[in-house]
Amino acid sequence: xxxxxxxxxxxxxxxxxxxxxxxxxxxxxxxxxxxxxxxxxxxxxxxxxxxxxxxxxxxxxxxxxxxxxxxxxxxxxxxxxxxxxxxxxxxxxxxxxxxxxxxxxxxxxxxxxxxxxxxxxxxxxxxxxxxxxxxxxxxxxxxxxxxxxxxxxxxxxxxxxxxxxxxxxxxxxxxxxxxxxxxxxxxxxxxxxxxxxxxxxxxxxxxxxxxxxxxxxxxxxxxxxxxxxxxxxxxxxxxxxxxxxxxxxxxxxxxxxxxxxxx
Numbered sequence: 383x384x385x386x387x388x389x390x391x392x393x394x395x396x397x398x399x400x401x402x403x404x405x406x407x408x409x410x411x412x413x414x415x416x417x418x419x420x421x422x423x424x425x426x427x428x429x430x431x432x433x434x435x436x437x438x439x440x441x442x443x444x445x446x447x448x449x450x451x452x453x454x455x456x457x458x459x460x461x462x463x464x465x466x467x468x469x470x471x472x473x474x475x476x477x478x479x480x481x482x483x484x485x486x487x488x489x490x491x492x493x494x495x496x497x498x499x500x501x502x503x504x505x506x507x508x509x510x511x512x513x514x515x516x517x518x519x520x521x522x523x524x525x526x527x528x529x530x531x532x533x534x535x536x537x538x539x540x541x542x543x544x545x546x547x548x549x550x551x552x553x554x555x556x557x558x559x560x561x562x563x564x565x566x567x568x569x570x571x572x573x574x575x576x577x578x579x580x581x582x583x584x585x586x587x588x589x590x591x592x593x594x595x596x597x598x599x600x601x602x603x604x605x606x607x608x609x610x611x612x613x614x615x616x617x618x619x620x621x622x623x624x625x626x627x628x629x630x631x632x633x634x635x636x637x638x639x640x641x642x643x644x645x
Contacts, residue, residue: 439563520640560600567593
């Protein structure tokens with residue numbers, strides 16, 4: 383019993399000893415600390431350290447994205463203005479104003495007209511020109527006015543569709559261009575492993591990350607372009623239907639006018 387009490391007293395009075403960590407564990411912990419601190423994604427560093435072909439792909443995608451956004455803002459302004467001008471002219475046209483007064487207002491100098499007003503001006507001008515010709519019956523007058531309105535309407539729609547093809551091309555091609563840059567970057571990364579005896583994920587990861595940026599940029603350029611193309615194409619189609627409907631209604635008015643002239 384005395385021996386047991388003596389052993390307990392020695393254990394409580396003696397200080398505990400701490401075993402030192404091996405040098406390998408200390409060096410591993412020191413290496414993990416900066417790696418954990420640098421886990422944040424640095425896109426600029428990835429772009430700058432990418433290979434030359436991948437950088438060229440990124441530059442091409444950046445140009446396509448910037449050009450797409452410029453076209454998007456300009457096209458939105460053009461289509462919104464065309465819709466407002468169509469609303470304004472239709473309000474004046476169906477308010478009961480005389481056609482001659484509307485035509486005089488459309489042909490004023492230093493006044494740029496478009497849309498429905500340009501279609502009206504072309505049809506009424508051709509109709510008036512044929513009315514002054516001898517031997518031109520009502521059918522010839524109406525057909526001439528319709529041809530003039532169709533030609534003007536086609537030019538107006540062509541102007542509204544300008545640069546929409548570029549948006550469609552960017553939206554459809556950019557993902558494949560970005561994928562090409564990614565494939566090329568991964569090929570370069572695996573090619574660099576040929577001279578290494580031991581390859582780890584830490585060796586391949588930087589090159590693959592640089593390559594995947596090209597795919598991300600391709601999607602960044604394609605998604606807004608596809609969305610804008612679909613939206614603007616729908617607006618152009620609606621304006622085209624609106625122009626055609628106005629041409630038909632105006633043709634009916636001109637036909638009644640031509641019949642009255644023959645009586």
